[in-house]
Amino acid sequence: MKFRCERDVLVEALGISGRAVSRGGLPGLSGVRAELAGDQLSLTGSDLDLTITIDVTVAGERDGVAVVPARLASDIVRALEPGAVSISAEADELSISAGRSNFSIRLIAADDFPQIAGLPEESVSLSCNQLAEALRQVIPAASGDDSRPILTGVLLAAEADGLRLVATDSYRLSMRDVAGVSVLAEGQSVLIPSRALNELNRILGQADKVELRLGEREASFEVGSVKLVTRLIEGEFPNYRGLIPDTHPNVLTVSRDELLDALRRVKLLARETTPVRLEMSEEGLELVAVTQDVGTAREQVEGSYVGSPLTVAFNPQYLLEGIEVAKAEQITLSTIDELKPALVRIAGVEEFLYLLMPVRVS
Amino acid sequence: MRLVIADCTVDYSGRLTAHLPRATRLLMVKADGCVAVHADGGAYKPLNWMNAPNVFTEYEDHWTVVSPKGEELLITLHSVLSDSVHDLGLDPGLQKDGVEAHLQELLALEPHHIERGMTLIRREFPTEIGPVDLLCRDPDGNTVAIEIKRRGEIDGVEQLTRYLDFLNRNPDLAPVRGLFVAQEIRPQARTLAGDRSIGTVEVDYDELRGIERPQQRLF
Numbered sequence: 001m002k003f004r005c006e007r008d009v010l011v012e013a014l015g016i017s018g019r020a021v022s023r024g025g026l027p028g029l030s031g032v033r034a035e036l037a038g039d040q041l042s043l044t045g046s047d048l049d050l051t052i053t054i055d056v057t058v059a060g061e062r063d064g065v066a067v068v069p070a071r072l073a074s075d076i077v078r079a080l081e082p083g084a085v086s087i088s089a090e091a092d093e094l095s096i097s098a099g100r101s102n103f104s105i106r107l108i109a110a111d112d113f114p115q116i117a118g119l120p121e122e123s124v125s126l127s128c129n130q131l132a133e134a135l136r137q138v139i140p141a142a143s144g145d146d147s148r149p150i151l152t153g154v155l156l157a158a159e160a161d162g163l164r165l166v167a168t169d170s171y172r173l174s175m176r177d178v179a180g181v182s183v184l185a186e187g188q189s190v191l192i193p194s195r196a197l198n199e200l201n202r203i204l205g206q207a208d209k210v211e212l213r214l215g216e217r218e219a220s221f222e223v224g225s226v227k228l229v230t231r232l233i234e235g236e237f238p239n240y241r242g243l244i245p246d247t248h249p250n251v252l253t254v255s256r257d258e259l260l261d262a263l264r265r266v267k268l269l270a271r272e273t274t275p276v277r278l279e280m281s282e283e284g285l286e287l288v289a290v291t292q293d294v295g296t297a298r299e300q301v302e303g304s305y306v307g308s309p310l311t312v313a314f315n316p317q318y319l320l321e322g323i324e325v326a327k328a329e330q331i332t333l334s335t336i337d338e339l340k341p342a343l344v345r346i347a348g349v350e351e352f353l354y355l356l357m358p359v360r361v362s
Numbered sequence: 363m364r365l366v367i368a369d370c371t372v373d374y375s376g377r378l379t380a381h382l383p384r385a386t387r388l389l390m391v392k393a394d395g396c397v398a399v400h401a402d403g404g405a406y407k408p409l410n411w412m413n414a415p416n417v418f419t420e421y422e423d424h425w426t427v428v429s430p431k432g433e434e435l436l437i438t439l440h441s442v443l444s445d446s447v448h449d450l451g452l453d454p455g456l457q458k459d460g461v462e463a464h465l466q467e468l469l470a471l472e473p474h475h476i477e478r479g480m481t482l483i484r485r486e487f488p489t490e491i492g493p494v495d496l497l498c499r500d501p502d503g504n505t506v507a508i509e510i511k512r513r514g515e516i517d518g519v520e521q522l523t524r525y526l527d528f529l530n531r532n533p534d535l536a537p538v539r540g541l542f543v544a545q546e547i548r549p550q551a552r553t554l555a556g557d558r559s560i561g562t563v564e565v566d567y568d569e570l571r572g573i574e575r576p577q578q579r580l581f
Contacts, residue, residue, distance in 0.1 A: 145564070146552065170579045243580050273576070314528040315577055341580060 001036045001064025002088040005056065007080050010087075010344040013043050013056045014074040016226060021070040021197055022047035028112025034089075045070060049306050050196050051116050051229040068094050068318075076103050076131065102355070106300035106353060113218055116229060119220045124183045124212040132204040134165050134176045136198050137325040138350055142194035143169035151235040154197055155187035156183070167194060172318050173240055173355040174325065183212055192219055193239055196230030203228070232324040244355055245341060248334030250307025252280050254320050256331040260323050262299040263286055267316040275313035275359035278333070280305050289316070312338045313361045319344075322354035364391040365446040368437075372399050374410055376433030376536070382409055384440060389425075392417065397427045397435060410435060441469030461545075461567060462512045464496050468570040469510060469543065473498050475541055475570060476508060476563050487529075494525040497535075505529070505538040514562065519554045526560075 014032060022029035026051065033044040039060045044053040066089035073094070077085060080098040089107060090096045096103040121164040135154070143151035148170075155166040162179040199220045200221050204210060207224035263276065270289035279286040285301045312335055321343040323331060330347035337362075344354040364494065367388040372382035388400040392481050395414035406443050412427040412435045419426045427435040428540070473480040479501030487497035487507070496508040507529055509522035520538045529538040540560040542551070568575055 146562075168580065170581055171577060173580060238581050275576070282577045339578065355580065357580050360578060 001035065001066050002030040002062040003036055003039075003041060003058040004084050004086050005041070005058035007077060007082055007085045008058055008133050009058075010077050010085055011074070013041070014056045014070070014077060016054045016203065017043040017045040018070045018074050019202075020045040020047055020050045020052040020228075026235070028067065028108055028114065030075065031108040031113065031264065032070040033065065033067045033110070033113045034065045035065045036063050036088075038063070040351065044115055046116065048114055048357045049115045049193065049231050050199065053116075053227045053229075054361050055225040062088075064089060065110055066094060067110050067113045069105060069108060070347050072105055072272075076105070080222060100148075107184060108319070117215065119213045119215045119218060121213075123222070126181060126210050126212055128204040128207055130181070131210055132201055133206075134178050135201045137176045137354075138165045138174040139194050139197055140167075140321040140325060141169060141172050141174035141353065141354070142167035145169070147300055148281060149233055150235045150237060152194055153190055153191035153237070154192055155237045156202055158184035158186055166237070168240060170238075170289075171315070171357055173243060174189070174322070175240070175244075175353050175355075177178050177351045179351065184214070187236070190204065190219060190235040191235070191323050192216060193230055195232055196228065200228050203362045231253040234242065243255065243341065245352070247345070248336055250280065250310055251256075252285060252305045252335075254279075254285060254301055254303035254329055254333070255327055256323060256346075257306060259285075259301050259303075259331070260320070262301045262321065263316060263323065266297040266299050267320065268317045271296055272317075275361060276319065277311055277313045277361065278317040279309075279311045307335070310335055310338065313343070313359045314344060314356060315359055318356055322356055326352065326354060363393060363450050364447045365389075365444070366391070366442060366446075368442045369440040370399075371438040371440070372410055373436040374433070375436075375437075376429070376431070380410065386443065389437060397425075397437075399435075399437065462510065465512065465543075465545070465565065465567060465570070466510045469508070469565065470496055472539075472570070473508075475565060476541060477506075480506065489525050489528040491524055493526060494522070494529065497529075500539075505535045506541055507538050508543055509542045510541075511544040514542055514547030514551045514564075516548070516551050516554055518542060518544070518560065519551050519560060522555075522560060523558055 029047055034330060035042045039057050039110050040055055042053055042055050044288055085098040093108045094105050094107050123126050138154055142154055150168055157164045159177060161176055162178050163181040166175045185284050186217040190305045196252050197330060203223050203226050213220045218229055218231055265287045266276055266287040269291055271291045271294060274289060274291045277288040279288060282305055287299045290299045324348050326344055328346040332345050332347050334343040336357055341355050341357050346352055364476045368389055369386050371384045374380040390398040395416055398408035398411040400408050412429055417428045423439055425437040430446055467475055470482055470485040473482050480498045483497040483499055484495055486493040494507045494511045498506045498508060500506050507525055509518055511518040519542055522542055526538055526540045530536045541563055542555050543565055545567050547564055552562050
């Protein structure tokens with residue numbers, strides 16, 4: 001394999017494919033598989049759960065396949081002077097040359113690299129912007145704790161009028177409906193690892209459309225020249241519908257930006273496990289954080305409140321993340337009492353909700 | 363246990379040679395015959411030592427400790443500042459810390475917290491190399507060996523691997539799968555366990571004790 005290409009093109013391609021490369025584990029998985037056919041170079045990184053392939057156009061001289069140590073190759077190419085880079089793989093060595101710099105590094109045995117599963121030809125086209133926005137709203141609620149794998153995924157479920165995305169870490173739940181999008185058959189749902197969707201979100205800005213293919217155990221997303229394949233999570237997602245209360249007697253309507261700014265300030269005094277208290281009454285909202293031996297923060301936020309005066313406490317980070325993804329001028333916080341789940345919504349919009357359990361305070 | 367504080371010089375000869383120049387040190391001679399030379403630092407680690415069995419010979423101004431392989435520790439005593447002997451009696455052995463022992467006790471009572479449908483066969487199930495914390499049966503009738511730690515580190519996975527090796531030699535129990543259970547499992551331990559087909563489960567100590575956490579859950 002031999003080719004020339006611009007350093008920046010190669011840096012970006014190695015960076016994108018390298019994001020799926022395994023940290024530790026099988027030796028073959030620490031590499032990026034490079035395959036050159038004519039002027040098309042495909043770089044693939046995989047950790048068996050997630051595989052990312054990117055195609056770039058280079059000046060090809062000799063076709064071939066090589067598995068290069070991902071981190072080292074990326075660090076070398078990134079450190080080179082801007083301009084053209086020559087790459088050549090001979091036997092078990094990769095040569096990287098640019099200007100007066102020459103590197104020779106040992107290749108990884110190509111046989112050690114995993115075979116990537118094939119996926120159905122049939123694909124569904126989705127708007128990148130629409131999907132990116134929906135993913136941004138639900139991914140933060142997915143769990144990062146691998147001991148409960150089901151909660152590390154985002155549920156994609158077919159709904160009568162479109163696609164529903166749901167994620168929960170058991171403390172909060174985020175749900176977004178995307179109307180008019182038909183990806184799955186009626187009643188079908190799949191659970192996609194949030195890590196893969198996070199990576200997908202990084203590349204969604206590169207094109208207008210994303211092609212989605214669903215296999216029995218894998219899903220693939222194709223965005224421009226990048227293809228991301230992820231395994232699906234097997235298992236039953238919690239029955240989230242039963243968690244969402246039908247009615248909330250108390251509703252606070254506030255400016256999202258004002259609440260967000262105030263919360264960020266008050267959060268400075270909410271250390272570690274300290275919750276932030278929301279004191280709601282007809283006069284509006286007051287945020288309070290008290291940390292023993294550190295201090296107190298209070299801030300009033302204008303807003304309209306309908307219901308009985310109520311003080312409810314939340315983990316400030318969870319609340320912040322819910323408000324951050326509710327991008328609108330006005331949002332509502334609906335509550336029942338100080339112990340039952342509260343609901344963050346965009347005022348007048350049904351497509352999104354963020355359900356959050358309060359923190360018990362004395 | 364004999365404790366001697368002495369101004370001494372120490373020479374070791376064996377696989378290599380080592381010399382400790384003249385200084386005041388603690389010389390520890392244990393009842394089992396082990397001899398260790400300690401400085402006033404370096405935590406638990408001796409500067410030099412000779413494990414039992416060995417031949418300990420005491421002369422007026424020096425000691426020699428010779429191992430069966432011919433390694434020799436020569437301790438030259440320039441002056442002895444203190445020399446005392448204490449009978450420590452029979453050691454009761456290492457007790458697991460309170461949380462770990464309590465975790466084991468709670469999970470033995472309610473093994474379904476580890477995995478749905480799990481039932482206990484025996485707590486502290488003996489193997490040739492020590493007892494495995496819990497031996498359970500899963501709903502499919504398979505035997506499951508469970509090692510419980512407060513913090514799940516790589517050494518805990520290694521320990522469970524050794525137990526599984528022995529347990530799987532028992533035709534009445536085999537096949538035995540392993541589960542590594544801890545309050546918190548380090549990523550490296552999780553990776554190693556996965557590589558060895560050992561399952562990992564994190565458990566909430568407070569929840570097991572029935573203590574309500576301030577941060578409530580939706581489910």
